[in-house]
Amino acid sequence: MRARLMLLILLIALPAVGVVTYDFARERRRAAAQARGEALRYAVLASRAIDEVVETTSALLAALAQLPDIRAATPGRCQALLQARLSRHLYYANLGVVGPDGLLRCSALPFTPPVDLSDRAYFQLAVSARGFVVGEYQVGRVTGRATLNFGYPLLDERDRVLGVLFAAVDLRWLNEVAANIASALPSGATLTLLDREGTVLVRYPDPDRWVGKTVPEAPLLAAMVAGPAEGTVEVPGLDGRARFVGYRHLQPGEGRILYLAASVPRQVAMEPVDAAFTSNLATLFLVTVAGMVVAWSTATRLILHPMDALAGAVRRLAAGDLSARTGWRGGPGEIAQLAGAFDEMAESLQRRTAEREAAESQVLRQLQTLTALYTAARNLTRSLDSHALAGEVVRSCVTFGAARAWLGRVEAGGAVRPVRWFPEDAPSPPGVVVRWDDSPAGQGPVGRCVRSGFPVVEGVRSDPTPAPWGEAALARGSRTVAAFPLVAREKPWGVLTVYGLEEDFFTPERVEFFQAFAHLSAAALDNARLFEETEQSLRRLQGLRTVDLAITGSLDLRVSLEVLLDQVIAQLEVDAAAVLLLNPRTHLLEHAAGRGVGPGGAAVRPGDGHAGRAVMDRRTVLVSDLRRSPDSSLSVRAGEDVVGYCATPLVAKGEVKGVLEVYTRRPLDPPSRWVEFLETLAGQAAIAVDNAALFADLQRANLDLTLAYETTLEGWSRALDLRDRETEGHTQRVADLTVRLARAMGVPEDEVAHIRRGALLHDIGKMGIPDAILLKPGPLTEDEWAVMRQHPDLARTLLWPITHLRPALDIPYCHHERWDGTGYPRGLRGDEIPLAARIFAVVDVWDALRSDRPYRPAWPPERALQYIREQAGRQFDPEVVRAFVQMIESPDLSALTREGVSGRG
Numbered sequence: 001m002r003a004r005l006m007l008l009i010l011l012i013a014l015p016a017v018g019v020v021t022y023d024f025a026r027e028r029r030r031a032a033a034q035a036r037g038e039a040l041r042y043a044v045l046a047s048r049a050i051d052e053v054v055e056t057t058s059a060l061l062a063a064l065a066q067l068p069d070i071r072a073a074t075p076g077r078c079q080a081l082l083q084a085r086l087s088r089h090l091y092y093a094n095l096g097v098v099g100p101d102g103l104l105r106c107s108a109l110p111f112t113p114p115v116d117l118s119d120r121a122y123f124q125l126a127v128s129a130r131g132f133v134v135g136e137y138q139v140g141r142v143t144g145r146a147t148l149n150f151g152y153p154l155l156d157e158r159d160r161v162l163g164v165l166f167a168a169v170d171l172r173w174l175n176e177v178a179a180n181i182a183s184a185l186p187s188g189a190t191l192t193l194l195d196r197e198g199t200v201l202v203r204y205p206d207p208d209r210w211v212g213k214t215v216p217e218a219p220l221l222a223a224m225v226a227g228p229a230e231g232t233v234e235v236p237g238l239d240g241r242a243r244f245v246g247y248r249h250l251q252p253g254e255g256r257i258l259y260l261a262a263s264v265p266r267q268v269a270m271e272p273v274d275a276a277f278t279s280n281l282a283t284l285f286l287v288t289v290a291g292m293v294v295a296w297s298t299a300t301r302l303i304l305h306p307m308d309a310l311a312g313a314v315r316r317l318a319a320g321d322l323s324a325r326t327g328w329r330g331g332p333g334e335i336a337q338l339a340g341a342f343d344e345m346a347e348s349l350q351r352r353t354a355e356r357e358a359a360e361s362q363v364l365r366q367l368q369t370l371t372a373l374y375t376a377a378r379n380l381t382r383s384l385d386s387h388a389l390a391g392e393v394v395r396s397c398v399t400f401g402a403a404r405a406w407l408g409r410v411e412a413g414g415a416v417r418p419v420r421w422f423p424e425d426a427p428s429p430p431g432v433v434v435r436w437d438d439s440p441a442g443q444g445p446v447g448r449c450v451r452s453g454f455p456v457v458e459g460v461r462s463d464p465t466p467a468p469w470g471e472a473a474l475a476r477g478s479r480t481v482a483a484f485p486l487v488a489r490e491k492p493w494g495v496l497t498v499y500g501l502e503e504d505f506f507t508p509e510r511v512e513f514f515q516a517f518a519h520l521s522a523a524a525l526d527n528a529r530l531f532e533e534t535e536q537s538l539r540r541l542q543g544l545r546t547v548d549l550a551i552t553g554s555l556d557l558r559v560s561l562e563v564l565l566d567q568v569i570a571q572l573e574v575d576a577a578a579v580l581l582l583n584p585r586t587h588l589l590e591h592a593a594g595r596g597v598g599p600g601g602a603a604v605r606p607g608d609g610h611a612g613r614a615v616m617d618r619r620t621v622l623v624s625d626l627r628r629s630p631d632s633s634l635s636v637r638a639g640e641d642v643v644g645y646c647a648t649p650l651v652a653k654g655e656v657k658g659v660l661e662v663y664t665r666r667p668l669d670p671p672s673r674w675v676e677f678l679e680t681l682a683g684q685a686a687i688a689v690d691n692a693a694l695f696a697d698l699q700r701a702n703l704d705l706t707l708a709y710e711t712t713l714e715g716w717s718r719a720l721d722l723r724d725r726e727t728e729g730h731t732q733r734v735a736d737l738t739v740r741l742a743r744a745m746g747v748p749e750d751e752v753a754h755i756r757r758g759a760l761l762h763d764i765g766k767m768g769i770p771d772a773i774l775l776k777p778g779p780l781t782e783d784e785w786a787v788m789r790q791h792p793d794l795a796r797t798l799l800w801p802i803t804h805l806r807p808a809l810d811i812p813y814c815h816h817e818r819w820d821g822t823g824y825p826r827g828l829r830g831d832e833i834p835l836a837a838r839i840f841a842v843v844d845v846w847d848a849l850r851s852d853r854p855y856r857p858a859w860p861p862e863r864a865l866q867y868i869r870e871q872a873g874r875q876f877d878p879e880v881v882r883a884f885v886q887m888i889e890s891p892d893l894s895a896l897t898r899e900g901v902s903g904r905g
Contacts (some may be wrong), residue, residue, distance in 0.1 A: 006292055013288040020284060024277040028270060032244060035269035036232035038185070042262040044230070046191055047248045048262065050174070053091055054150070054250075057167045058132045060085060061152035065165050069132055069152050073097045073105035073163065077335030082108035093143045093170040097154070099163045104142070108683050111142045120596050121192075126151035126164045129888060134194055134258070137171075137199040146171040146212055148201055175207040187897055188265040190237060194221055196257055200238075210238065228511040234266065242266040319347060376517055380524035384531040390420035393496065393521045398422055400513070401505075402498045403478045407486075407521075408434060408446070409494045416446055416495055422579045433452065436495075446495050449483035453492070455515055457482040457506045460499065479503050482511065484518035488526030501595060533673075539571060544680065557692035561593035564685050572670075572678060574662040576642070579650075579685060580604065580611055581658035589615065589659060597663070611659045616645040618656065620675060621647045625667045644668025648679050652686035660685055735759035737843045738811075745839065746758050751807075755836045758811030762840060764798055765791030765812060792816055792825045810834035818875045819842075838877040842884045845875075860890075 064070045064085065069077040069837050082095040086108040096107035102118020104111060110664045118125055122135030135149040147168040152718045154162040159702035178191045181204075185191070193202035198216035203209075215221065220243075227233065229249040237243040243263040250258040272276035297856060323346075383389055390407050397405035414437030435442035437449035445456040460481050477500040486494040496518050500506055506514075546567055568577040576596030580589040588603035589611055606615045609631045614621040623629050623645040631645070644664035650657040660682045738759040742752050766774055769791055773784045780788060799805045814828065814837035821829030849864035859867070872881040 003351075009288060009291045011641050013284065013291075016288075017281070020277065020280045024273065024280075026578065027406045029274045031269050031273050032234075032266075035186075035244040035264045035266075036234075036246060039244050039262045039264050040186055040232050040248075042181060042189075042191065043246040043248045043260050046178060046193075046262065047250055047260045049177050049181065050193070050250060050258075053174075054134070054355065056089070058152075060089070061132065061150065061165050061167055065152055065154055068084050070097060070165065071162060073099070075106075078106035079108065082106065091169055091173040093140060093145045093147045093168040094316075095165075095167050096142070097163050099167050100127075100161050101270075105163065107142055109142050115141055117141070120149065122149040122151035122166055123164050126153045126166075127161050129153075130155065130159070135166075136195055136197070137201055139212075140168055143170075148174070154636050164305060171201055171211055172207075174202045174387060175204065175211065177206075178202045178204040178414070181405075185262065185267050186264055188241075188268045190239075190243075190261075192220075192238065192261045193265070194224070194259045194261070196225070196259075201258070202260075220261060220263075221259065223247075224261060229537050232774070237265075238265050244269060323350070328728045342842070352363075371521070373513070373516060377520050380520060384528045386525055386528040389521075389524055389528050391422070393517075394420050394422035396497070396517070397498050397514070397618070400517070401500075403501045405496065405498045407494060407496050408435065410450055410492045414439070414442060416450065419494070434495075437445070444482040445481055446497060449485050449495055450492055453519075455482060455511055457511060459503070465474065471675070477501050482506050482514065484514055486518055486522035486525065488522045493522050493526055493529075543754050544684065548684070557688060558593065560688040560692075561685065562595075564681060565593055565595040566690065568660070568662060568681055569680075572662060572674060574644075574768070575665050576663040577662045578663075579652075579658060580661065581689060582606070582615065582656060593660065610645060611647045611661060614649050614659050615656050618651060620649075620679060622670075622675070624669050641665050646670075646675075646678065647789065648682040650682050650686035650689060652683075652690035655690075657686050657689040731760055731763065732850065733761070734840070734843050734847050737847070738840050739842060741839050741880075741884055741887055742836070744887050745880070747835070747839075751836075754807040755811065755839070757805065757808035758836055759840055759843075761795070761805070761808065762811050762815050762844065763791065763795075765793070765795030767798070768794040789816070789824050810836040811840045813837075815844060819872075819877055820874050823875075833877070838880050842876050842880050845871075846884070846888075 023822050067081060068074075069081055074076075078097060080666050086092055086095050092108075094107060094109050096109075097105050098117050098120075099105045102116055102123060104113065104115035104117055120135060120138065122133055125133040125135070130153050133151045135151060138147060138149060139145065140147050145168075147170055149166050149168045152165045154165055156162055174193070178193070181191060189201065191204040192200060192210075194200055194215075197214060198212045198218060198221045198645070199214045200212065203211055215238055218238055220233075220237055223233045223235045223245070224247045227247070230247070232244065232246045234244055237245070243265055245261050245263040247259060247261040250260055290459040312698070379392055379396065380389060383392070394405040394407050404421070404423060406418055406776065407416075408416040408418045409470075410416055414435055416434040416436050418434075434444070434446045438451075442448075445458055449456045458481060460478050478501055480500045480503060482500070484498070485492060486496055496514075498514060524796045544567075546563060565577045565579065568574065576594070578594035579592045582588070582594040583590050586603065588605055590603045604612050606612045610621045610623060610629075611631075616890075625643055626645050627643065642663045642665065644667055645661070646668060647659050647661045649659050660678070662678065735756055739752055739756050742755050743749075747755065769788060773780065773787055776784070792813050792815070796809060799809050799812060811834075813825075814834055817823035817826065817828040817833045817837060818841075819830060819833070819838075821827050823833075846864055846868060849859045849867060850861070852858045865885060868876065868881055869885065872878040
């Protein structure tokens with residue numbers, strides 16, 4: 001017996017060892033799964049931070065790319081714009097514009113040109129992909145920092161690349177973000193960002209050691225490249241230690257994929273489990289040894305002999321005789337107590353066997369109820385379509401044994417509107433609702449259920465106001481009806497009404513079952529409602545973004561309104577829409593754009609009709625049914641089938657710009673969110689109208705200002721000719737001829753305008769020369785020539801404060817410089833002389849030689865042209881001389897060889 005007890009204790013200990021071992025293996029798997037999940041969670045968390053930087057960068061570059069100063073890399077303005085953006089975003093090391101030749105043209109940080117960036121990956125990808133791209137790890141040539149650059153191409157109207165706008169994200173900032181995220185990971189955890197070539201972009205911890213290092217052979221990189229876009233693996237990390245790694249692929253732009261990995265050392269994750277396993281084995285071993293010692297010493301004295309006495313009774317009981325008893329009652333000693341306990345056990349076993357048989361049938365019924373609820377709950381999770389879910393709810397009620405069921409939605413105003421019913425052989429009459437208020441019509445089970453929030457059960461005949469199917473249910477044998485509240489988030493959502501065939505169909509257990517099913521249904525229906533509202537909100541946000549892009553991307557009001565109306569019809573699910581704009585001259589509302597409407601009718605006066613009332617009252621006008629409130633001004637535009645109508649004013653900066661109208665072919669009774677979104681779209685339309693008006697006014701003002709400048713300059717030139725009578729007409733002639741020569745030499749048209757202004761003002765400095773010198777009939781003395789040679793400096797002093805005329809200053813200031821460096825006022829040589837001054841110098845001398853002067857007559861064309869050829873390379877630029885001679889000898893300029901007028905140039 002003792003040996004058996006020892007064996008028994010060992011056999012008892014072996015399962016315990018197995019359980020501990022199994023639990024150890026399970027805990028290791030759980031720890032591994034937990035470590036993988038934590039690693040993946042932190043990888044996703046870190047990727048969201050990086051995705052936010054990428055999305056912010058993409059939006060910033062797209063917005064900057066629309067600015068003219070950025071596209072043209074305007075000196076000063078471009079840098080100021082980029083510096084302003086750089087100061088708002090701490091994670092950027094620099095912002096800049098690279099020209100199509102790869103040279104840096106503009107930067108938020110100062111730089112010393114030239115800076116060649118044509119070899120940068122982001123530049124090459126942006127030029128080839130023509131979209132937002134991400135580059136590779138690099139050390140900036142301007143910032144000197146390790147950065148990850150993003151590029152965005154600047155395209156003209158013909159899709160030609162004007163340059164590349166870039167943003168350099170400071171990798172030190174990304175590593176600080178990684179440190180903040182990874183600080184919550186266990187000891188020894190890492191966070192790493194790699195590109196496809198294996199270059200480390202972000203590393204926590206020890207970024208100084210790893211960032212910029214390339215590890216293409218690392219097993220971690222190979223696992224992430226070969227794996228799905230998001231997952232977990234167990235591979236050696238960059239430091240060679242076995243790790244649980246959660247990773248995610250990032251594709252921030254065209255042409256490059258980044259890999260983000262968060263890892264936990266396997267040893268760190270398994271350490272608590274290994275320690276617990278060792279402790280459990282040691283405890284089990286000590287308990288087993290102690291049990292064997294106690295069992296050996298007590299087996300003979302306390303167990304062996306008394307057990308023989310009980311063996312007979314046990315054998316009888318084991319044979320199925322539940323009446324077997326030992327017959328010992330209240331004797332002394334443990335054997336007597338054991339015998340008495342055995343007898344009590346036999347009696348209890350006999351009694352409990354009978355009770356168990358009765359309980360088994362009840363458990364079976366409860367199991368069937370739970371199975372039915374589980375199946376129904378699973379079916380309710382298969383869809384987020386509220387209409388389909390409502391149909392599944394009423395069908396399930398019939399499956400549970402009901403004769404028929406219908407589901408209604410609680411509405412404000414004391415009504416419950418039927419949504420779905422089953423069977424569908426008795427459809428809901430159009431417009432039928434059930435009341436739930438305190439009126440006589442609301443005293444039925446549905447009304448009392450909504451008001452009380454508890455189930456209501458009664459006979460079908462006793463319902464004073466039967467539901468739409470009450471009479472049909474009674475005719476088909478239904479005897480009882482029960483209404484169950486559908487409550488979601490402590491608010492009444494609807495009512496589930498169920499009909500039974502038997503008088504006692506709704507037992508307490510069945511009422512409890514249907515109430516539990518109603519709770520499940522309410523939660524599922526409310527989740528579906530929230531999902532549909534979320535989807536609708538997302539679509540509307542996307543629609544607003546589309547309208548914003550149209551407004552910011554184009555100043556064509558027609559295009560913006562067409563995009564707006566498309567979104568109105570798509571998002572608000574209306575049949576037609578139109579925009580009427582208020583004409584500031586006639587003060588009438590005139591048709592500007594429409595979708596689903598006919599041509600615009602007669603103009604509407606503010607205050608007339610629904611649209612005029614919306615403008616006058618500055619509020620939204622909603623007409624549910626135009627048949628009850630007709631408006632003759634609508635029939636021309638939308639046809640006779642219009643039923644619902646809504647108009648909201650377009651108000652920008654406190655001023656009414658027009659009205660936005662929508663039409664439906666059904667009665668219109670929208671929720672407040674629908675009206676709010678319509679008013680938001682109206683606000684966008686008002687902004688578009690206001691922007692278009694401001695742009696038109698700005699264009700007119702710029703044109704008027706330009707014409708005023710040109711008229712002023714021509715007036716100055718005529719004033720100079722009137723003062724210097726000997727050069728009358730000289731200014732206009734040289735200006736026209738200079739413009740011709742500049743165009744013949746391929747000078748861009750925007751620079752030609754400045755050249756013409758400079759030619760008109762080339763002698764503006766002579767206004768500071770005394771008349772005694774300027775109008776002297778004879779030759780000038782050396783001192784007088786010294787005074788005369790001051791007129792270029794006087795011209796610069798006069799024109800430099802006028803910002804608009806600074807680009808035209810090259811000719812007034814430098815037209816007396818000579819190619820060989822002997823000119824004045826600065827003695828410039830060769831290409832140091834501005835091209836505009838070199839062109840004008842030839843034309844000025846030509847006109848002077850062809851004009852009569854007090855000290856000589858005008859030269860013939862051949863002699864003047866020969867003189868200009870001789871001065872090529874000394875006084876004039878040879879290239880300019882060649883172009884001038886070719887132009888003068890052309891047939892269409894033969895009039896230039898005629899005799900000129902007299903004067904001193």
